[in-house]
Amino acid sequence: MNKIIKIAKLIYEYTKYGEEGDVVGKTRAIDDVSLEIEKGDFVAILGHNGSGKSTLAKHLNAIFLPTEGTVWLGEMDTKDTDHIWDIRQRAGMVFQNPDNQIIANVVEEDVAFGPENLGVPSMEIWERVEKSLKAVGMTAYRRQSPNKLSGGQKQRVAIAGVVAMKPDCIIMDEPTAMLDPHGRAEVIETVEELNRTEGITVVLITHYMEEVIHANRVIVMDDGKLVMDGTPREIFSQVEKLKSYRLDVPQMTELAYELKKEGLPLRDGILTVQELVDELCQYV
Amino acid sequence: MSIRLEKIDYIYEPDTAFPVHATDHVSLTIHDGEFIGLIGHTGSGKSTLIQHLNGLIRPTSGKIYYNDKDIYGDGFSMKELRSKVGLVFQYPEHQLFESDILSDVCFGPKNLGLPKEEVERRAKHALALVGMDESFYGLSPFELSGGQKRRVAIAGVLAMEPEVLILDEPTAGLDPKGRDEILNQVKKLHEENQMTIILVSHSMEDVARFASRLIVMDHGKVQFDGTPTEVFRHYKELETMGLAAPQVTYLMHALKEKGWDVNLDAITVSQAKEEILRVIKKK
Structure with missing residues (x-):
């Protein structure tokens, strides 16, 4: 099978500095994680606050670089600075707060921002914007101001911005944490659709167990380690074990x-x- | 103790081409000792409504009474109102600013002009209420987990010794255990300290479990106001408002359709369990 992400013995440490800039300690956020993700998979990552899941996600598109070990996106090692823009194009990220990731005054301009920075020709940018907005069901809002959109709609615009980069993989770090039930459903349905019809690999970090049901693989992190890995059914069969990791079913x-x-x-x-x-x- | 709202109307951007009625002639009374769940989709007017309750925003029209006194009347102390009605905003941990936890919680009561001993007594008591002991006092907020930071922020409001505690989505972004911890602590404050609680939430499961009264906002109006059981009977209307009922409600309706003689009023896991077992025993 085709692996899109390969992680080998990843270790990541934060260094704590004292008043004088001296090193006072190290915190190991990721502790020897090895993991491979197939192309086209929908992978959910669960774990309590501070378990290391966001840190792991930020390694997938070279926002963080490993302290030890290696992360490959396709054939590219994320440590290889020559590839950094390719990596960011192929693995796009969507964050928790919709207001922090929308920058333009008009929806379609916001979606165009990514491909524009890649140097894509104007005509093709328009095509990509059109297609991306359609994929997330936001075409009707293309000329509106993002300020007037609901949280769920803003997140869909943010997702369209990633889709316009033609990524292989979308990494979502709690994209629904700030949304109401309708907004949550809207975002999750959009992502499932992209995964199903466009074959885009999805990595979804969430605290809502109901959102994980449709993933084909669930990974549980605890204390920087990968502690469970299986289908939603396999994972949620272990109620007591999940509760011991501060999670729920x-x-x-x-x-x-x-x-x-x-x-x-x-x-x-x-x-x-x-x-x-x-x-x-x-x-x- | 009660808070009474009479025809509260609040308009954003009045006198422009885009006036928005964030609250539209809302009238309601909040009684002493209630545990209220306030639900509604993003933009339904919940946050605007709760900011009226301690005078943070002034209604375009309408009256607000605290213990039957008009809060915009002559001689009413807004400062006292703000110490009686505590408001915990969304992501309150962003408001932590002191270098250690005890100082941060002391900030509110210090501003009330209380003596130093009283300020510290209140701060320590408030921290104890959210389950944080002495070992936390000297820590920097940066050394805490998300859930712990949020508890410190809530303690900052509790140190004002409010009679009414309003929490705007206190569990957003927390893991399931952190969610339960915060909600159980709020429940304890309600039960043991008789505090009136208003919980703004997007989780139908949470309000079903904790609140004794549910207020549903849509388009700036109160659409439903009753016990959670009563409100969730309207689950179809709730869906058209971008909300939902707890999953248990859907299960009960689905079982009923299959001919099970279940009571449709079960809204929590434990109620559903009792109900299903009762029906099975009869069969």
């Missing part, structure tokens, strides 16, 4: 787990309302 998984403790013979790893309904009806 989707509400339906929790309910099924509680019912099972009361003696109902339900299977492990139920994720959705529909699955629980089917399982209960089969039993009774």
